[in-house]
Amino acid sequence: MNKLNITGNYVFPQATLIQVANLMVENMYRDEQEFLKIGLTAEQFEEVKKLKEEFEAIPSDFRLKALVDESSVAVKELKKQLVQLIDELLLPIEFAYGKNSAAFNECGFASSKLKSSNATIVQTATDLYARLTTSGNYSEAILPKISIETLKLLKDSFSAEIVNYNALKTSKRNVTGLRLSKANELYKQVSRIAYFGKRLWMSKNIAYYNSYVLDNFAKTAKTKIEEVA
Template structure:
């Protein structure tokens, strides 16, 4: 079953959601005596503040992308060294048996420069295994146990770097989904409370009424001629 993609359900930028929402909570605490009449207690507002603090503590996508890029760079660097080690072994195999021989083909190396990820790891592992079994036949071409040990070391380093990269990608996906889910939850509650605030002041205090207006724009402010009020989206 395909996993449902979680998307942001509003236009306010996630980077400004925390400060924007905290400002609104400040207005609500100022007007707490009126909000209580609608069941919005200080306890509920403090709970919203806790939600906002938790949201702010989630690493941003920019941070996680940086980790992912760094992990990918380390994996790519390890991949270059691993391909070099495989290529050095295969050159010895070609020198001994020829590149069209059955023994050469047994190594299963094709398009080495384009191999990456699990395919590169699998190929390098096979080369190591087959070369080990043919070591005595390839000694005349300079293949030694030390050469194979170096290949094994580079393979282990690559596998570790690949695992770290995959973890970084997964961590980013999970954190991004979690951040979006929490943002949607916060925004829904914020609009609900702000609608209450507008109701409280709509006929008595225009300035306070405006404190609770949310525009469905990246800043939450009317900076777009086509800006619409947030409640129209709910």
């Protein structure tokens, strides 16, 4: 069952909220004549039904979450590989020119802390590749050509995956926000119908009254949420 994190005002997982809304729509049409007596019109019934359908039509964010997680893993792995390759390429330069030389210091990380910054890693890899492929640079260092080409490939893949990750995060945030907003709107309408439905049948029909009691659904939803927490 698809679920939304309970971060808004409504209290149901999304699938349960849809089930409750379906029940309220059924109840409304069943009790239409009673509702009409207090001024709740057929147009208002349709409004609740339309809101439910709009909520159902918003795509789930769970597939997007899986893609975000997958991309995050890819970013971390490419980052690890790229930093490792940069260090491997810097080692022959350090050996040939010395750790304090301009040749070494102009193409590496100023400090190990910078290895955690994606932007710095990309820029360092870009600068290093440019210097390594410029004729005359580091002629005294033994630098495998395949490692230099791999540097560019890894840098390009890392940059592309960062863009992909950020786009997926933005998309997920937008979908989640839209679903939550619509869910809260739907829950507000469902709660209103349930309230007046209970008032209608409070002293007339206990079975009909119970069909409007949302607490029963809330308890079921809470149990299911706790099971996956």
